[in-house]
Every structure is written in structure tokens, then in C-alpha cells.
Amino acid sequence: MEIKSIKLRFMRMSLLHPFKTSVGTLTDKDFILVEVKSKNGLSGWGETVSDPIPIYHEETVKTNWHLLKDILIPKLMNTEIQHPDDVSKAFKDLRGNYNAKAALDGAIWDLYAKEKGISLAKAIGGVKDRIEVGVSVGIQKSEKELLQKIEGFVTKGYKRIKVKIMPGWDINILKAIRKEFPRIPLMADANCAYTIDDIPYLKKLDDFDLMMVEQPFAYDDLIDHARLQKELNTPICLDESIHTVEDVRKAIEITSGKIINLKIGRVGGITESLKIHKLCTENNIPMWCGGMLEAGIGRAHNIAITSLANFTLPGDTAPSSHYWREDIITPEVTMKDGYIEVPTTPGIGFEPNHEKIEDFMLYSETFHNHN
Template sequence: MQITQIQLQQISLPLQTPFVTAHGTTKLRITTLVTVYLDNGHSGVGELTAFTDSRYLPETQASAWTVLQHEIAPLLRGFEFTRPSELTTYLQQQLRGNQLACAAVETAVWAAYAKRQQQPLAQLLGGNVRPIPVGISLGHFATTTELLAQVTASVAAGYQRVKLKLTGPADVAQVAAVRARYPKLTLMVDANSAFTPADLPALQQLDQLDLALIEQPLANDDFVQHAWLQQQLHTAICLDENILTLADVQTAVALKSCRAINLKITRVGGLTTALAIVAFCQQQQIQVWCGGMLASGVSRAFDLALASRMEFTLPGDISASARYFKQDVLQQPLELRHGCLQLAATPGLGVTVDQQVVQQHLLKEKWLRL
């Protein structure tokens, strides 16, 4: 197989409500759909999930567009491969970092390859098409009353796990209020590095609230202090932002920095690396679950396909299309039924992009002819 063309479509998707984390507030999600066309007639769509600034990860929409146009596309000109994993290996040998840019192409190739193999992507990845239990990630709210209302709505909608975003030690009281209201709810928190080792007393308070996980409490590039903190807590620490490669997971396990990994497909460079991380975590008895990047339904479809594997026992951050966006880009938006989402059992990704919606939200478009 060879890639003959790559289509980049940058779009702007308004959120239903502002999404607040320790990194800032998002009201409008700018993202890029990346469609690859193969010489065998098949095509697949992926997504460049970088943000417009580097507060979460070093890559941005602007930097990744540059890499896609001036590095990845030239590298792939005339490149022959038989499986997506060969393309992944090649890009990793030729480039340093740039996981989000590489993943945008690599995941699209996986979708096209699944069509070629006449299989649903979920099945090709070792899972199966079935209803996938999912959770919801709630941004920070100024008042406990607002937060409790959102948690109540999420539980009523059927979400099987709720994650609360924290902005610092002052938010512990809100988490305690949620736990008091819902003593049996599968509840976890995500600090996005909003704590320091000096905040141990606040973290120990969280440790008393029967949480499934405490995600990324300390610095995004730290493994050593997280290992120290894990020794102080009964609750499992989950690493997120500092997991960019399989080697990062191996480092975390060697240092005992965590007992769980939030696996984000695009942040680790695509599905090939994601599968390697899943296998390693299974071997090391580290819990792995599927996180999200506040991305469109295209990325959520990849998340669902991966989360269909048996290793994923904790519902991931793969909420329904209507949870975040006023209008998603899928012809048939992902809808929550009995706490689950399900892809179509058709060859490929299992969703179809609605180009009419894309055109309504299009910021810019570029064709890269290989």
C-alpha cells in the first residue's frame, strides 16, 4: 500500500458549555480532520487533536500542520507498507516526538486498512463491536451546587463513572460533597498537575473518599515524586500527561510511580503504540483505561474501538457526542444508551463524517498530494 493523498480540514466546534480545567477554559474546540487516501482505493479519517496553545502538550495545531505538510507528507511519498504498524515504525525512526501529528495520519491509515480487510476496526484491534460502558469527565465548577447538579444529570443520563477536574487543594471539599451525595458512584479526580508534594494533606483527604483513581496530581514531567506520593496513598495514582511513549510507561512501572495509566491514543502517536502499551500494562498488572482529548466524534470512535478490548475494565472518557459539542461531525452522532456507546458493525471505523457539517465549521483546508 501507498498513501496517495492527505486531506487536512481544520474546523471550529462550539462547546455546549465552557470546559474548565487546571490548564484553562475551553469554549471553542479547534481541531483538524485528516483523511488519507490509499492507492488501493480505500480511505480513512483520523484527527489531529492538538490544541491551539501548548498548555497541555508541546504540539499545537499550527506546529502539527507544519510537520504534516513539510515532514510527514514528504517522508511518506512513495513509502510502501503492508500493515499500519510498519508505517508507525517508519515515522518513529524518522521523527522525534510529534506524536499528535503522526497519530493523525496513523489512525486514519488504520481506519482505511480495516476497510481493506473487511473488518470493523474494533475487531482488527483485538476487541469486538459491542456496547461499551463509558464515563464522563466534568470540568471545574465555581460552586458545589453547580457541580452536584452536573453530577446528578450525568448519573441520570446513565454514565457509569464520573471524573471531576480539580484546580487545586481547595477543590477537595467539592469532591467530598459529591461522595457524600453518591456514596456508591464510581468516582475519580483529575488534577492536571494542580498539586505539589507540599499539598500532601489535601491529597490524603482525597485518599479517604473511596476514589477509583487520582489522576496526574503532580507535575506533567515527573515520575519520582509520583512514586513517593503513591507510597503515601491507598488510592491508585493514574498518570496521564507524562505518558507519551511505551518507554514512559516502562519508566513509571519501574519506579512504581502509579498503578494506572490513562491511555490517549493520539498522545502516544497512534494505535500501534497504544496496543503495545496495553500489552505491557496487562503483563505488569497496571490498570489501563481510555482517556479523551476533548475531540470530535472521529476520535471518540477510535477510543471506543480500542476500549472494546478485554483489558479495559474501567469506563473511559468517551462521552456521547452531545455531551460536549453543539454539533458533532458524524452523520450518526454517538448516543448514550444504558450507560454505553456502540459503533456500527461495518468495515472500518464504524462512523461516517458528515461533510456538510464539516463545511459549516471549516476554517481552512489543504490537500497534500504524495
């Protein structure tokens, strides 16, 4: 694989609806599109998922740009790439910055699959021809508004409903949901909103027949989650705490949780995702793919990773129209009866819509390989 150039595009898209969690509210999505062009004329695409400020993890969109421009792209240009795994090997001595790494990793995987003439799903060992779709519901202005939204999503056929919770918006809200929808697959996502002192209170979650409670404690914690899991029948799902396959190994060893939410951007790319998938499979740990309000490129990568066998729970990869008036891919991601079809055409299976990309782009920079 010979790289000719890499282009970064700083993008801004407005969400259809504000998305509120325990850590903040987003109305616009800033991100970076990464296009890696090979000397044979093909392009591979990746997308960053960091926020403008470090409320999810320590990376931001602008630190992603710095890392990509000043460190990762120059290093990649001087690396011989026979296989996408060579990208993570090239970056192994660079600590953290998983999201910036993942964007380049994803673009190389897309390019690799296109050069092989196969879909990204097939290139990584995917086995499904369609994936189940869940939906994430942010914190609403009122209980009534939340119940109305859930009713709409149930009617549309979503296979699982995830609701955001935080102190003051938790037990009573779940009680209201269960009264209205006693049998829907339901989970609660805390986004690190609680502490070890809340264990007696969180035990009330067992009353609601939840699929799981996601990341109740700190973003860097494994130990307190293990203490909570001993007290809960409800499975804990780890999200923010998981960045590497080593994090997963330690979590399994001390039973910090029983389910893993995998986000490609959070773990540094597809190569590390495959290692995590293998370890979870060997230890019978169910997985699902989380969402970071991705535009079309990132959404396409999520569809491919969810085609792996051990992604047994519905993820957050909702259709394009759930988030955007217009997406930046053709065709847009669509859902039928709660399922999204896994593309079979080469690479991510969706074509970048260059006209829309130009509409949403604030600025760009191109880096040429002179080797």
C-alpha cells in the same frame, strides 16, 4: 496499500459548554482532520487533539499542521505501507510530536480496516461489543452547580464520574460530592496542579473512596508520583506523563501509579497504544481511554481502542451530544444505559458528514502522491 492523496482540513467547532480545568478553559475546539485516500478510492480518517496553545503538552494545532505538511506527509508518501505498523516505523527517528503522528497513524489504521472489510476494533484485536461510558466534569462556578451536573449525569446512567480538581477546589468539593452521592464511582483529575510539597494534604484524598486520582504532579514526572503513591491508598492514574511504552515500563518499575489513562493522540497512535496495552496486560495494570474533547472521528477511534480486553475501567468517551450541537459523523455517537455500542462495519464504523465538515472547516490543503 497505495496512497493517492492526503487532505488536511483545519476545523473549528464550538463546545456546547465551556470546559474548565486547572490549566485553562476551552469554549471552541480547533483541530485537524486528516483524510488519507488510497488509489482504490477508499478513505481513512484521523483527527488531531492538540490545543491552540501548549497547556496540555508542547504541541499545538498549528505545529501539528506544520509537522503534517512539511515533514510527516512527505515522509509517508515515500514509505511502502504493507501494514499500519509501518507508519510508526517510518516516524521512529522523529522525536516527539506524538499527536501529529497519531492523526496520520489513525487514518492509515482506518483505511487498512476498510481495505480488509473489517471494523477497526476487530483489526486491532478488540473483544467487546459495547464499552462502558464515564463522564468528565469540568470545574464549575459553584459547588451547587457541580452537584446539579453530577446528578444529571448519574440519572443518565454514566458508569463513572470524573471531577476536575485544583488547589482551592478539591477536598471540600469531594466532601460535598460524597455527602450527596456516597456510592457513585468517583475519581478526581488534577491535571498536574500539585507538587511534592502537597503530599501531606493529598493524603486526605483517601477519605473519599475514590477510584483513582489522576496526574496530581507535573506533566513530565514519574519519580514524585512514585513517592506520593507510597503515601496514598488511593490509586494514582498516570496521564500526561505517558507518551511511550518505555514511559509505561519505567512507571511500572518504580510504581509511579497503579492505573494508566491512554490517549491515542498523546502516545503517537494506535500502534503504540497496542504496545502499551500489551505491557499493561502483562503487568496487571488496569487501563481506560481518556478524552481530549474529540469530535466524531477521534471519538470513533477511542471507541475502537476501548474494545480491547484490558480497558477495564469506564473511559471519557461520552456521546456526541455531550459536547456538540452537531457532530461531523453519521450516525452520531450515542449512549444507552451507560454503554456505547462498538461498530462492526468496516473501519471506524461512522461515516464523515461532509456537509457538516465543510460548515466547520476554516481551510484545507491536499497533497498528492506522485510516486
